[in-house]
Amino acid sequence: MQASNVFFLLMGLATLGFYLGRGRSLALAKDLRGIRDLHSLPNYYGYYTALWCGLPALLLLCIWVVADGSVLTGVVMESLPSAELPSDSVEYTLLANKISNLSIGVLPSAGQPDFLLDAAQQLRYLTQLSSWIMAVAVLALAMVGLIWGRAAVSANFRARQRVEKVVQYALFACACLAIFTTLGIVLSVLFESLQFFKSVPVADFVLGLDWSPQTAIRADQVGSSGSFGAVPLFAGTLLVSVVAMFIAVPIGLMSAIYLAEYANRSVRAYAKPALEILAGIPTVVYGFFAALTVAPYIRDVGEGWGLSVSSESALAAGAVMGVMIIPFISSLADDVISAVPQAMRDGSLAMGATHSETIRRVVIPAALPGIVAGIMLAVSRAIGETMIVVMASGMAANLTFNPLDSVTTVTVQIVTLLTGDQEFDSPKTLAAFALGLMLFIVTLILNIVALQVVKRFREQYE
Amino acid sequence: MSNSSKNLKKIQDSLVWRYRAEKAFRWCGIVAVTLGLLAVLALFLDIIFKGKGAFSATYMQLEVTYDQELLEIDNFADQKQLIVADWGALYKSALRAEFPDVRKRADKRKLYALVSNGAGYDLRERLLANPRLLGQSESVWLLADDDIDTYFKGWLDGDPYTARLVDNQVEWLQQLITTQRMELRFNANFFNRGDSREPEQAGIRGAMIGSMLTLVLTLILSFPIGIAAAIYLEEFAPKNRWTEFIEVNINNLAAVPSIIFGLLGLAIFINFFHIPRSIPVIGGLVLAVMTLPTIIITSRAAITSVPPSIREAALGMGASRNQMVLHHVLPLALPGMLTGAIIGMARALGETAPLLMIGMVAFIADIPGGFTDPATVLPVQIFLWADSPERAFIEKTSAAIMVLLSFLILMNISAVWLRKRLERRW
Numbered sequence: 001m002q003a004s005n006v007f008f009l010l011m012g013l014a015t016l017g018f019y020l021g022r023g024r025s026l027a028l029a030k031d032l033r034g035i036r037d038l039h040s041l042p043n044y045y046g047y048y049t050a051l052w053c054g055l056p057a058l059l060l061l062c063i064w065v066v067a068d069g070s071v072l073t074g075v076v077m078e079s080l081p082s083a084e085l086p087s088d089s090v091e092y093t094l095l096a097n098k099i100s101n102l103s104i105g106v107l108p109s110a111g112q113p114d115f116l117l118d119a120a121q122q123l124r125y126l127t128q129l130s131s132w133i134m135a136v137a138v139l140a141l142a143m144v145g146l147i148w149g150r151a152a153v154s155a156n157f158r159a160r161q162r163v164e165k166v167v168q169y170a171l172f173a174c175a176c177l178a179i180f181t182t183l184g185i186v187l188s189v190l191f192e193s194l195q196f197f198k199s200v201p202v203a204d205f206v207l208g209l210d211w212s213p214q215t216a217i218r219a220d221q222v223g224s225s226g227s228f229g230a231v232p233l234f235a236g237t238l239l240v241s242v243v244a245m246f247i248a249v250p251i252g253l254m255s256a257i258y259l260a261e262y263a264n265r266s267v268r269a270y271a272k273p274a275l276e277i278l279a280g281i282p283t284v285v286y287g288f289f290a291a292l293t294v295a296p297y298i299r300d301v302g303e304g305w306g307l308s309v310s311s312e313s314a315l316a317a318g319a320v321m322g323v324m325i326i327p328f329i330s331s332l333a334d335d336v337i338s339a340v341p342q343a344m345r346d347g348s349l350a351m352g353a354t355h356s357e358t359i360r361r362v363v364i365p366a367a368l369p370g371i372v373a374g375i376m377l378a379v380s381r382a383i384g385e386t387m388i389v390v391m392a393s394g395m396a397a398n399l400t401f402n403p404l405d406s407v408t409t410v411t412v413q414i415v416t417l418l419t420g421d422q423e424f425d426s427p428k429t430l431a432a433f434a435l436g437l438m439l440f441i442v443t444l445i446l447n448i449v450a451l452q453v454v455k456r457f458r459e460q461y462e
Numbered sequence: 463m464s465n466s467s468k469n470l471k472k473i474q475d476s477l478v479w480r481y482r483a484e485k486a487f488r489w490c491g492i493v494a495v496t497l498g499l500l501a502v503l504a505l506f507l508d509i510i511f512k513g514k515g516a517f518s519a520t521y522m523q524l525e526v527t528y529d530q531e532l533l534e535i536d537n538f539a540d541q542k543q544l545i546v547a548d549w550g551a552l553y554k555s556a557l558r559a560e561f562p563d564v565r566k567r568a569d570k571r572k573l574y575a576l577v578s579n580g581a582g583y584d585l586r587e588r589l590l591a592n593p594r595l596l597g598q599s600e601s602v603w604l605l606a607d608d609d610i611d612t613y614f615k616g617w618l619d620g621d622p623y624t625a626r627l628v629d630n631q632v633e634w635l636q637q638l639i640t641t642q643r644m645e646l647r648f649n650a651n652f653f654n655r656g657d658s659r660e661p662e663q664a665g666i667r668g669a670m671i672g673s674m675l676t677l678v679l680t681l682i683l684s685f686p687i688g689i690a691a692a693i694y695l696e697e698f699a700p701k702n703r704w705t706e707f708i709e710v711n712i713n714n715l716a717a718v719p720s721i722i723f724g725l726l727g728l729a730i731f732i733n734f735f736h737i738p739r740s741i742p743v744i745g746g747l748v749l750a751v752m753t754l755p756t757i758i759i760t761s762r763a764a765i766t767s768v769p770p771s772i773r774e775a776a777l778g779m780g781a782s783r784n785q786m787v788l789h790h791v792l793p794l795a796l797p798g799m800l801t802g803a804i805i806g807m808a809r810a811l812g813e814t815a816p817l818l819m820i821g822m823v824a825f826i827a828d829i830p831g832g833f834t835d836p837a838t839v840l841p842v843q844i845f846l847w848a849d850s851p852e853r854a855f856i857e858k859t860s861a862a863i864m865v866l867l868s869f870l871i872l873m874n875i876s877a878v879w880l881r882k883r884l885e886r887r888w
C-alpha cells in the first residue's frame with residue numbers, strides 16, 4: 001500500500017476520532033445537566049481524540065517513509081555475496097542504485113549478472129512487504145490512539161488545555177523552521193567548503209589572483225590543473241556593484257528626497273508606485289534588457305567615441321543593476337526621511353534656512369544612519385544579484401577595474417560551476433560552495449549591521 | 463553703518479545664490495524621479511517592441527495532396543503505419559509541385575527549409591481528424607520556418623532581414639507574397655506548446671504549467687507555516703533570547719541572496735534527501751523556503767495592526783488565548799496576510815537563480831502533467847531562450863517576458879484590490 005493512501009486513510013480515521021470523541025462527551029453531558037457540566041466544549045474532546053489518533057501514527061508514517069529506502073537497501077546489500085561487495089563507498093552507492101533501478105524496472109534486466117537480479121528481486125519483495133507492514137503498523141497505532149484518546153474523555157477531563165498545548169507546540173515548531181533554514185544553509189555551504197579547502201588551501205583561494213576552475217579529467221592532460229584564486233571574482237563583483245551604486249544611490253536618494261519633501265500629494269501618489277514597479281520586475285527581465293539592449297548600446301556609443309568596449313562590459317550589467325536597486329534605496333530612504341520629526345524641520349525653517357538647506361543640514365544628517373543602512377542593504381543585494389550578471393557579464397575572470405572591460409562575478413561563477421554535468425566531489429563543484437560561503441558571510445555581515453543600525457535609528461526617534 | 467544693518471545686507475546679498483541653490487536642488491530631485499520613470503518606460507517599450515511580433519506567425523498556403531503511396535498508409539487503425547509514415551514528405555512534395563523548376567539537391571533542401579519542419583505533424587493531425595482526405599488534396603496554410611517568419615515580418619515593415627536566406631529563397635518567397643499566399647496569423651502555438659529547438663514551434667505552455675505547479679506547492683508549504691510562525695512570534699512567544707534569535711534569523715533570511723537558497727536546495731534536498739532534480743516538487747520546496755521569511759514578516763505586520771482592544775474584549779469574555787487568536791485576531795489579520803502572500807508568490811514566480819542550481823534549467827519539450835514530471839518555469843524559460851543564438855528567439859523571449867509581467871501585474875493588482883477591499887482601518 002502506498003504511503004499517500006495510508007495518509008488519506010489516517011486522515012479519515014482522525015476525522016472519525018473527532019466525531020467519536022465529541023459524541024462521547026455529548027453522551028456524558030446528557031447524563032449530567034448538559035454540556036455546561038463538561039470541563040471543555042464538546043469539540044475539544046473531539047480534537048483531543050483526533051490528535052491522539054492522528055499524531056503518533058503520522059509521526060511513525062514519516063519516519064518509516066524517510067528510513068524505509070536506506071534500511072532496505074542496506075539489508076539487501078548485506079545479503080550480497082561478499083566477493084561482489086565493493087569496498088569503496090562510491091562503488092557501493094553505485095551498486096545500490098543499480099539494484100534499486102533494476103527493482104523498479106527503470107534499468108532493463110537483460111544482460112545483468114544473476115546475483116544483481118536476485119538482489120533486485122529481493123529488494124522488490126522487501127519493499128512490498130515493508131509497505132504492507134507500514135500500513136498495518138500505522139493504522140494499528142492510529143486505532144490504539146483513537147481508543148486511548150476516547151477512553152480519556154470524561155466530564156472533568158481538561159481537553160481544551162491539552163489541545164491548546166499541542167497547538168502551541170505546533171506554532172513554535174513552525175517558528176523554529178527559520179532557524180533550521182539558516183542552519184541548513186550554514187551547514188550545507190560550510191560542509192562542502194571545508195571539503196574544498198582540503199584540496200585548495202584557504203589562503204590560495206582568498207588571495208590567489210588566477211581563476212580557471214577547469215580541472216583535468218585525465219591525469220596526463222596539459223594546462224588544466226585548475227587554479228582557484230578568487231580575487232578576480234571579488235574584484236569583478238566589487239566593480240559591478242560600485243557601478244550599480246553610482247547609479248542607484250544618487251537617483252534613489254534624490255527621488256526619495258523629492259518625493260518626501262517637495263512633491264505634492266498627487267505627484268507622490270503616482271510617481272512612488274511607478275518607481276516601485278522597478279522593484280517588482282523579475283531579475284531575468286533586467287538581464288535580458290542588459291544583454292540585448294543596454295550592452296550593445298553602450299558598445300556602439302563607446303565605439304563612436306573611439307573606445308574599445310567589451311560587449312559584455314561591467315558598465316552595462318552594473319547600470320541595469322543600478323536601475324533595479326533604485327526603488328530599494330528610494331523606499332528605504334523615504335522611510336527614514338519621513339521618520340525624522342517635523343519639529344526639526346520647523347526649527348530650521350524658522351531660523352530662516354531655505355528648504356534645501358533644511359534638508360541638507362538638518363534632515364539628511366538626522367536620517368544619515370538610516371540612509372547608510374539602506375545603502376548597505378542595497379550593496380548586499382547588488383553583491384548577491386545573479387541573473388543580471390549571468391546574462392550580461394562575462395565568464396572570463398579578468399582582474400581589472402576598467403568598467404568597459406568584461407568581468408565575472410562570484411554569483412556568475414557559482415551558476416556556471418553548478419549547472420550542467422557535475423560530479424559532486426570534484427574541487428570544481430565544491431568551489432561553488434566555497435564562493436557561496438564567502439557570499440553568505442559578506443551579505444550576512446552587511447545585513448546584520450544594517451538591520452541593527454535601522455533598529456537603533458527607529459528607537460532614537462520613537 | 464551699524465553692525466546689524468551690515469549683517470542684513472550680507473544676508474540679502476547671499477539670498478540670490480541661496481535661492482538659486484534651492485532651485486537647483488529641487489531640479490535635481492525632479493531629474494532623479496524622471497530618470498527613474500524613464501527607466502521604467504524604456505524597459506517596457508523595449509520589451510513590447512521586441513516582443514510584439516511573437517504573437518503572430520507566418521503561414522504560407524500550399525496545395526497539399528495526401529498521397530497514399532507516399533505515406534504508405536492503408537489502415538488508420540494501424541498505429542505502426544502512422545508512426546513510420548513520412549509525414550514531412552507531404553509538404554515537401556507540395557513545395558516541389560509549387561516550384562517545379564527546382565531540380566538540384568542543394569536547392570531542394572533550401573526549398574524545403576521554407577516550411578517549418580514540424581508542419582508534417584500538423585498535416586498528420588489534419589488527416590487523422592478527417593480520414594476522408596486520404597488520397598485527396600486541399601489547400602492548407604502551413605507554418606513557415608523561423609527565418610522565413612523573420613524575413614516576412616521585416617518585409618511587412620519595409621526592412622526584410624535576409625542574412626539567413628539565400629537569393630533563391632527570397633525569390634520563391636516573393637513569388638508566394640505576390641500571389642498573396644503568405645500571411646500573418648495569430649500564433650496559437652506560442653500558448654499551446656512546450657519548448658522546442660525550433661523557434662517557430664516553441665511555446666510557453668510547458669513553462670506556464672511548470673510555474674503553476676511550482677507556485678501551488680510553494681503556497682501550500684509557505685503560507686500555513688508562515689502564518690503559524692507569525693502567530694507564535696506575535697501572540698505567544700515569551701520575550702527571551704531564543705525568541706530574539708528566531709527574529710534575527712528571519713530578518714536575515716529575508717535579505718539572503720536568492721542563489722544561496724539554490725545552494726541549500728542542491729546540498730540538502732537533492733544530495734541529502736535524494737529528491738530528483740528538475741521537478742516542481744524541488745522547485746516548490748526551495749521557493750517555499752525562500753519566501754517563508756517574507757510571508758512571516760508581512761503576516762506579523764498584519765497581526766500587529768489588529769488593535770489590542772479586540773484581544774482584550776475576547777479575553778474579557780472568557781476566551782482562552784488560543785480562542786482569542788484563532789477566533790478573533792486571525793480572521794481580522796487574514797486579508798493583510800493574504801496580500802503579503804500574493805506579493806511573496808509574485809516574487810517567487812519571477813525568481814530564477816535558485817532554480818538554476820536545482821536542475822530546472824533543463825530543456826524540456828513535454829508539458830508537465832504532475833508534480834513529479836520534469837518541468838521548467840517561466841523565468842527559466844526566458845533565460846534559456848535569451849541564451850539561444852537564433853534571432854527568432856529574441857522575439858519569443860520578449861513575448862514570454864510580456865506574459866510573465868502580465869501575470870505579475872495581475873497578482874500585484876489583485877493584492878492592492880484585496881487590501882483596499884478587505885482591510886479595515888482601525
